[in-house]
Amino acid sequence: MKRVCFLVNPISGGKDKSGILAAVRKHLDGSLYSAEFVQTERAGQAEELARTCQADIVVAVGGDGTVSEVARGLLGTGKTLGIIPCGSGDGLALHLGISRNPVKAVQTLNEGCVAPIDAATLNGRPFFCTAGMGLDAQVSLDFARSTQRGLARYISLAWEEWKHHPGEEYTIRGADGESWSGKAVFITVANANQWGNQARIAPMASLQDGLLDVIVVRPFHTLEIPDMAARLMAGQATTSRHILHFSGPAFQIGRKQGGAVHCDGDPFEAGTEFTLQVHPGALPVLVPQSHLRKI
Secondary structure, three states, rough: OEEEEEEEEEHHOOOOOOHHHHHHHHHOOOOOEEEEEEEEOOOHHHHHHHOOOOOEEEEEEEOOOHHHHHHHHHHHOOEEEEEOOOOOOOOHHHOOOOOHHHHHHHHHHHHEEEEEEEEEEEEEEOOOOOEEHHHHHHHHHHHOOOOOOOHHHHHHHHHHHHHOOOOHHHHHEEEOOOOOEEEEEEEEEOOOOOOOOOOOOOOOOOOOOOOEEEEEEEEHHHHHHHHHHHHOOOOOHHOOOOOEEEEEEEEEEEOOOOOEEEEOOOEEEEOOOEEEEEEEEEEEEEEOOHHHHHH
C-alpha cells in the first residue's frame, strides 16, 4: 500500500474544498492508498511539505500556483506528483488530461499511471507550465499588488497596461546558435501547451520532448484582439502573423530594462538577462491512462 499525502490550498480558485475533499475520501481506492490530508496556511508551505512529508505520492489540491509549489518540492525526491485541479486556470492539469471533475481526477489516482514529465528553469527557478515576461507578467504583478480581486479587476488592469505598453526590445539566443532581436508585447516560454483554461499559447508543446517552445508576440492593433483570442482558444495561436516560434533545449533572453517576470503565473521583479533550460523527465506525475501518449 502506498502512502499518499493530499496538500490542500483552502483559498485556490476562490472555491470551497469541502465537497472536493468529500469526493476524494469517498472514491480513493483504500486498498491501494493510505491517505493523509494537510491544509496549507501560507504561501511556500506546500513546497516545504512536499519535500519533507513521508509519502510516496503527493497530491496538489488547488490551482496552478499550488501545483507548481508542490512540484518544486518534489524535484529530486523520487516522489510522484498527483493533481486534483480546482484553481482558476489549471494549465498543467488540463495539458495532462486530468479532469476538473474531482471524481474523475481521483480515478486518475486510482489508475496509478505514472509518466515522467520535463521541468524547466528560469535563472535556476523551476517552472512546469509556462514562464514569461512583458505585458502579461506586468498585469499579473499589478494584480498581485492590488487590494481588489476578481476577474473584472484583472481585465481592468490588463486594459490599462495594454493602452500604455508599446512593447519592449528583446534578444533571443538558442542553444543551436539561432538568434532573433526585435520588439515584442510579451514572450512566453512554454513547457506545457497553455496558460490555463485551454488557452493554448503553444499548441505544439510537449511535456516529454526535452524542448522548450518560445512564443514571441509582436505588437498588434487593438482591433486584432478578438482574432488573436479566437486563435488562442482554438489552439492556433502560432498561425498569427504577429507570432514567432522558436524551439530548443535552452535559451538566453535579454531585454534592455528590468521589470516583471512570471513562472507558472507567479509574478516577480527581475533584471535583464535570463537563462532558460529544460530538464527532461525530471518529475514523475500520475496521468490518465487514456492520455499517456498525448503529453
